[in-house]
Amino acid sequence: MKKRISGSAVDLLVLLTAICITVLPAAASSVQGTFQRTFQVSGPVDLEALTHSGDITVQSGPAGTVTVSGKIHVGDRWFNGGRKAEVEELEKNPPVRQTGNSIRIDYINVRDISIDYEITVPAEVTVRTHTGSGDQRLEGLRGKMELESGSGDMRLTDLTGDIHTQTGSGNVESKKISGPFKASAGSGDIRLQESGNGDVEIRTGSGNIDLSGVHGALRADAGSGDISADGTPATGWEIKTGSGNVTLRVPSDSGFDLDLSTSSGTIVVDQPVVMTVQGRVQEPRRNVSGKVHGGGPPLRVHTGSGDIEIR
Numbered sequence: 001m002k003k004r005i006s007g008s009a010v011d012l013l014v015l016l017t018a019i020c021i022t023v024l025p026a027a028a029s030s031v032q033g034t035f036q037r038t039f040q041v042s043g044p045v046d047l048e049a050l051t052h053s054g055d056i057t058v059q060s061g062p063a064g065t066v067t068v069s070g071k072i073h074v075g076d077r078w079f080n081g082g083r084k085a086e087v088e089e090l091e092k093n094p095p096v097r098q099t100g101n102s103i104r105i106d107y108i109n110v111r112d113i114s115i116d117y118e119i120t121v122p123a124e125v126t127v128r129t130h131t132g133s134g135d136q137r138l139e140g141l142r143g144k145m146e147l148e149s150g151s152g153d154m155r156l157t158d159l160t161g162d163i164h165t166q167t168g169s170g171n172v173e174s175k176k177i178s179g180p181f182k183a184s185a186g187s188g189d190i191r192l193q194e195s196g197n198g199d200v201e202i203r204t205g206s207g208n209i210d211l212s213g214v215h216g217a218l219r220a221d222a223g224s225g226d227i228s229a230d231g232t233p234a235t236g237w238e239i240k241t242g243s244g245n246v247t248l249r250v251p252s253d254s255g256f257d258l259d260l261s262t263s264s265g266t267i268v269v270d271q272p273v274v275m276t277v278q279g280r281v282q283e284p285r286r287n288v289s290g291k292v293h294g295g296g297p298p299l300r301v302h303t304g305s306g307d308i309e310i311r
Helices: 007-028 084-092
Strands: 031-040 045-051 056-060 065-074 096-099 102-105 113-121 125-131 136-139 145-149 154-160 163-167 172-178 181-185 190-194 200-204 209-214 218-222 227-231 237-241 246-249 256-262 267-269 277-282 287-292 298-303 308-310
Touching: 031 084, 045 056, 045 113, 056 125, 065 084, 065 096, 065 102, 084 113, 102 113, 125 136, 136 145, 145 154, 154 163, 163 172, 172 181, 181 190, 190 200, 200 209, 209 218, 218 227, 227 237, 237 246, 246 298, 256 267, 256 308, 267 287
Parallel strands: 045 102, 045 125, 056 113, 056 136, 125 145, 136 154, 145 163, 154 172, 163 181, 172 190, 181 200, 190 209, 200 218, 209 227, 218 237, 227 246, 237 298, 246 308, 256 298, 267 308
Antiparallel strands: 031 065, 065 113, 096 102, 256 287, 277 287
16 A cells, blocks of 8 residues: 655655755855964065965065964765865965975865965965866055966956966956066956056967056957057067957057957947048948157057958
8 A cells, every 4th residue: 555645744844855955065165174374474475375266365464474274165065074174284284395495385186175375475476276177366565476377267356567377267356456467367367457557468279358557568469359558569569369359459649550350350449539640541441550740659459250440
């Protein structure tokens, strides 16, 4: 004889299932441990921070001191009965080492455990970072910075120095940057706001490029994304995109040698910005070359199937 399950029992089962579905992800991603280490230094700091999936934050702090705070996350404790011993070991012996003025934060080889780092350093610092899927945030630093991420985003604010960034599929957003800036992304967008002089080199496979305040040489290359830039082409700009549009904004009194071409798009030189183009214009405006305000540094733009607009 078959037994029937009462309606109230079914309702209870549904409720418990819903609770588990709701609670499990939140509990699995919660912080399971923390640590903090403080190091004394006597000059410019050399910092290297490496993680597989944790985030990295680096900010300027008091001179002579480096502070590293870590938050330990466990990804599977609901299914393996907890990872208390491993977490406690990381709290006691985090992968942070000091050698003179050099601080190294190393990878951890523990399954389904990650560490987010918040680091304060003196403003004068050399930084090298790598994250697999974690995000990175740097603020208020001066020095050489080499930043790499597989799929994490980067947010950079108020940085001065020689800066190189590389991401696979993450986005790069940079504000108040002074000095040379080089960035590449496989499929992410790159945005840069410069506040000082410095040459800029940007490459992305399928993301967009948005630049402002460029006062130096510029090289920008996108596979299929749009490129937008404003600034002064003081030492030459070269811009290429496979199928995206290009929009440039330059001062109305800037002088430069113009060389624009598109395979199937259109070219517009905005008339309200007082520029006189001398040279050859081929209809239907697929190519424009000549001089603007007597000429100057070269401004070269090519797109395969996009439009070009100079404002």
